[in-house]
Amino acid sequence: MPADVSPPARPATLEDVAAVAGVSRATVSRVINGATTVDPALREVVREAVAATGYVPNRAARSLVTRRTDSVALVVSERRHSPSDGSFAGRIFSDPYFGRVVSGLLDVLRPAGIQLVLMLADDEESRGQLLSYLRQGHVDGVVLLTSLADDPLPRLLDEARLPAVLAGRAPYPNPLTYVEADQLTGARLAADHLVSLGRRSFATVAGPQDSPAGQVRLAGFVDALAAHGITDVACAEGDFTHAGGALAMKRLLGDRPELDAVFIASDLMALGAMPVLLRAGRDVPTDVAVVGFDDSSAALACDPPLTTVRQPVEEMAAEMARLLLRQIGAAGSPAPSVVFRPSLVVRDSA
Amino acid sequence: MPADVSPPARPATLEDVAAVAGVSRATVSRVINGATTVDPALREVVREAVAATGYVPNRAARSLVTRRTDSVALVVSERRHSPSDGSFAGRIFSDPYFGRVVSGLLDVLRPAGIQLVLMLADDEESRGQLLSYLRQGHVDGVVLLTSLADDPLPRLLDEARLPAVLAGRAPYPNPLTYVEADQLTGARLAADHLVSLGRRSFATVAGPQDSPAGQVRLAGFVDALAAHGITDVACAEGDFTHAGGALAMKRLLGDRPELDAVFIASDLMALGAMPVLLRAGRDVPTDVAVVGFDDSSAALACDPPLTTVRQPVEEMAAEMARLLLRQIGAAGSPAPSVVFRPSLVVRDSA
DNA sequence: ATGAAAGCGCTAACAT
């Protein structure tokens, strides 16, 4: 029977490393945290001891004294689809937009050793729980993704004095830092392009009018057309989903069969709308020019490839992470908001 | 100048509550944690003190002594789309499947007060970081979503003796608990249905053949047809995305223009494939019968609505969460795996 | 049933 040489199940602590390295806990701590006031030779010894023991810092212990958690929350705030629907449907999870946000966030957070905690707020109760959780300092900051114009979360987050960054400015005056693409300009880009194509009968599949993005993109499109003297615009509201885009397009075709230009407020809706056009015997772009919004993977999934307004979502998300980290570092003093310039990506649909 | 009556910025601690209630820390702790050995009257007093002080337990402190974190990781393991692509594209984030999983998980986790930490593993380096993080006990357990047949994570997770549940059995012998729908049966359901419709020329848009789900659904479909004496099946591989489905469908139409039945290994790919059929002048279901897989929101976004193999993803995810919680409670002793029965949902496409 | 006290693993003064 072999001697039990395996190390104890208990993970190594600072103390263990210190013992192996023949130094004090404090010195090991300094090396771990990259303090410059450590003799290079000792530093090396400690490094080896860390490797030998397989030491990894205990976050709870560290957190207890530093009062930082090295984690931030990604809060997704939506209206629950249907109350009967016991389960949260999470519309946004199916939008390529979400993946791009996570991706951009992690590009910055991961190298910084910060974890991302995913939290949902889909009703009063969950919002309350969320806030008490956040307030207790269980995360260092929050990134808020909301699709509700009347979302109380920005206000509550501000009152809680929590480092926070919003994806898109709050729909009401609010001091929180936000990052967004200029939606108004984006919608204008779409309108101008459609006009420059010589189109005459305009329509739009708008986003949900209880969402800021939905509201602003519609307003921007309508205003930009008005500047060209065009005031007659057919509009159908979609819900930012594939199916919603298809539905809205059908309505539009019923309302205004002669339409030859349509701006669709998200690529995902455009993806749903284009087969509807096809089925109705309209060729894109010959009969109907289509411009989307986002420049997500959905734009390339369209046939023909979609001309669309590009938002650099990954970059924007990375910027949100950076601003959040900066606020956290600066004891919560708010960082400046930043607005990205959208651009028009011309492909084949318009 | 009004007296400063506002409470100190410092959040209330157990000590504060104890002082207000006039009892010891230990008693407050007992009340918080629902110990039964507390006088009902005292319990009430403590409750009030908690409310008065706005006390919320400090997770780090608790975690330090209990060695539990009350959080679990949702690990998404994928191959990074393109190495040049600095940013992780996160294919799975755009699949309705992901949202359903999160939804089902949170249905169980949220009431249990467990947080969900989102982690990505998309290359060797991130996998290494991930493991050292997990090993240190920063989460109590992990739910693994992988789309790689040769993913080393199940093995590594098992070696690390971490409570873990896999979405779908590991592609190699592995003792970890898993939850899945019987993919073989699901694919057979699709095949049998298509055969019962009297179709004669079969094809399939398979999932990626480096993913377990992709492999098994293809094998199940081919085998089931073979049982009907049909051995000639056209196959094109897709990547489980919308665009991938469209591409594969085009190839299929080129290879076998006479096809009149196609099984598509995911609804999202079917959503991409159906407009291709339409454009090629094929009516669904008259000319071509189409059966999908998943019964996700994409199935209803199809036109016509998609006949598909239903996987109860939300329920499966909820079950994963339950099994994980059970394992965590039982000091890591593995829970039994569970296999759900898929069913055929007949709509209009076949 | 309740309280006193130890200690989880770490960082940050402070002292040297």
Added chain:
DNA sequence: ATGTTAGCGCTTTCAT
């Protein structure tokens, strides 16, 4: 440059 020490807020024996 390094070590000593005092907690961070909580749970949990162990007494009572």
